[in-house]
Amino acid sequence: xxxxxxxxxxxxxxxxxxxxxxxxxxxxxxxxxxxxxxxxxxxxxxxxxxxxxxxxxxxxxxxxxxxxxxxxxxxxxxxxxxxxxxxxxxxxxxxxxxxxxxxxxxxxxxxxxxxxxxxxxxxxxxxxxxxxxxxxxxxxxxxxxxxxxxxxxxxxxxxxxxxxxxxxxxxxxxxxxxxxxxxxxxxxxxxxxxxxxxxxxxxxxxxxxx
Amino acid sequence: xxxxxxxxxxxxxxxxxxxxxxxxxxxxxxxxxxxxxxxxxxxxxxxxxxxxxxxxxxxxxxxxxxxxxxxxxxxxxxxxxxxxxxxxxxxxxxxxxxxxxxxxxxxxxxxxxxxxxxxxxxxxxxxxxxxxxxxxxxxxxxxxxxxxxxxxxxxxxxxxxxxxxxxxxxxxxxxxxxxxxxxxxxxxxxxxxxxxxxxxxxxxxxxxxxxxxxxxxxxxxxxxxxxxxxxxxxxxxxxxxxxxxxxxxxxx
Numbered sequence: 225x226x227x228x229x230x231x232x233x234x235x236x237x238x239x240x241x242x243x244x245x246x247x248x249x250x251x252x253x254x255x256x257x258x259x260x261x262x263x264x265x266x267x268x269x270x271x272x273x274x275x276x277x278x279x280x281x282x283x284x285x286x287x288x289x290x291x292x293x294x295x296x297x298x299x300x301x302x303x304x305x306x307x308x309x310x311x312x313x314x315x316x317x318x319x320x321x322x323x324x325x326x327x328x329x330x331x332x333x334x335x336x337x338x339x340x341x342x343x344x345x346x347x348x349x350x351x352x353x354x355x356x357x358x359x360x361x362x363x364x365x366x367x368x369x370x371x372x373x374x375x376x377x378x379x380x381x382x383x384x385x386x387x388x389x390x391x392x393x394x395x396x397x398x399x400x401x402x403x404x405x406x407x408x409x410x411x412x413x414x415x416x417x418x419x420x421x422x423x424x425x426x427x428x429x430x431x432x433x434x
Numbered sequence: 435x436x437x438x439x440x441x442x443x444x445x446x447x448x449x450x451x452x453x454x455x456x457x458x459x460x461x462x463x464x465x466x467x468x469x470x471x472x473x474x475x476x477x478x479x480x481x482x483x484x485x486x487x488x489x490x491x492x493x494x495x496x497x498x499x500x501x502x503x504x505x506x507x508x509x510x511x512x513x514x515x516x517x518x519x520x521x522x523x524x525x526x527x528x529x530x531x532x533x534x535x536x537x538x539x540x541x542x543x544x545x546x547x548x549x550x551x552x553x554x555x556x557x558x559x560x561x562x563x564x565x566x567x568x569x570x571x572x573x574x575x576x577x578x579x580x581x582x583x584x585x586x587x588x589x590x591x592x593x594x595x596x597x598x599x600x601x602x603x604x605x606x607x608x609x610x611x612x613x614x615x616x617x618x619x620x621x622x623x624x625x626x627x628x629x630x631x632x633x634x635x636x637x638x639x640x641x642x643x644x645x646x647x648x649x650x651x652x653x654x655x656x657x658x659x660x661x662x663x664x665x666x667x668x669x670x671x672x673x674x675x676x677x678x679x680x681x682x683x684x685x686x
Contacts, residue, residue: 265576266576268574268575268576269573269575269576269577271576282478282479283479284479284480286574286575287675287678287679287680288479288488288679290574290679290680290681291479291488291489291491291492291679291681292479292488294491294492294495294681295487295488295491295492295495298491376502376685376686377570377572377686378507378508378509378510378650378651378685378686379502379503379504379507379685379686381507381509381510390570390572390578391578394576
């Protein structure tokens with residue numbers, strides 16, 4: 225009995241490919257800068273009747289925040305593009321994020337809220353995770369394009385027009401940010417609940433469930 | 435082999451301990467990640483090494499925007515009905531400190547790589563061919579407003595004064611001690627106007643009497659008001675906000 229258990233404990237497997245781990249952490253760093261500096265930029269002319277507490281922002285003043293935002297945007301966009309190309313070409317997305325059905329998502333989210341969603345096999349994403357990871361990819365793409373529409377409303381005016389003009393694109397950019405921040409908060413909360421997922425995002429390894 | 439064995443026994447014996455350490459490590463790393471943001475944004479930004487990178491990226495962005503800029507891409511123009519009712523006043527000082535320029539004695543001074551450097555009076559400037567535009571003014575802060583400006587195409591004016599349009603920059607000095615500079619490509623853009631009127635009225639002091647360079651292809655702060663002198667040069671002239679860290683090109 226003891227022998228069998230020992231064997232199982234040694235069954236480590238790579239669940240997160242190196243490319244995913246690298247792009248994940250670069251992305252986390254870029255998102256942190258983009259959100260914190262973006263909040264500072266938001267405060268210069270708030271779209272809604274509230275401001276972000278200055279302590280949560282990056283840049284010190286509007287000019288500093290813009291410098292951070294327009295520097296980190298390259299990191300976010302290039303890293304994001306590398307991740308998307310890898311995910312599509314390698315079949316990573318197809319294997320990990322698909323298939324996904326609304327029914328399964330609702331079921332798993334309800335189970336998760338009741339604290340009953342098992343997460344023994346880290347190599348498999350449940351439907352709640354799949355929907356969150358897909359949503360964050362979509363939010364990221366929307367953020368990059370709406371950001372481009374705000375930054376270059378003359379040079380890429382066709383894109384800006386699709387997003388409701390300059391002022392419309394600002395709203396889209398904000399809503400996508402809010403969605404992204406919400407998903408990240410839930411994501412980090414889940415990692416705290418299941419801490420062994422955290423080192424796996426560095427080493428890539430986890431014990432295979434059998 | 436030996437290593438694997440050690441790992442196996444380790445994880446068997448002290449799995450709960452590892453769990454605890456992992457949790458602690460996670461908290462610690464999470465906290466330091468949070469600290470990066472919580473460290474008042476100022477401190478990180480003012481670090482010399484960080485500032486060097488950020489300034490370098492801003493120069494790189496100047497190049498990227500210059501490459502993206504198209505001479506033939508026109509900013510959208512709007513109908514009269516789209517004009518913002520009360521157009522915001524904005525400057526680096528308050529509305530009670532607006533500079534008053536005497537129109538009668540006013541003369542626009544020219545310098546640098548320009549053939550005919552004689553100064554221009556307002557009646558002479560008003561006599562140049564005038565055109566109007568209703569475009570969106572986008573502030574670096576994020577807000578925007580639609581206004582109507584009228585004046586002479588800046589390209590026409592540069593041609594009239596014999597400016598060397600192969601030079602890199604056009605710089606401006608203003609009555610309110612503001613100063614800025616633009617790239618020659620934008621100076622020659624068909625929608626770049628040297629304007630004397632706002633909403634069909636002589637430009638009020640609030641909006642930059644006697645003239646404002648209007649560029650719908652650049653952010654608001656790049657559009658100088660109360661222009662007293664301009665010069666053409668190949669040496670980077672900077673600007674009031676640009677010298678403090680705003681991106682120089684700041685194109686739309």
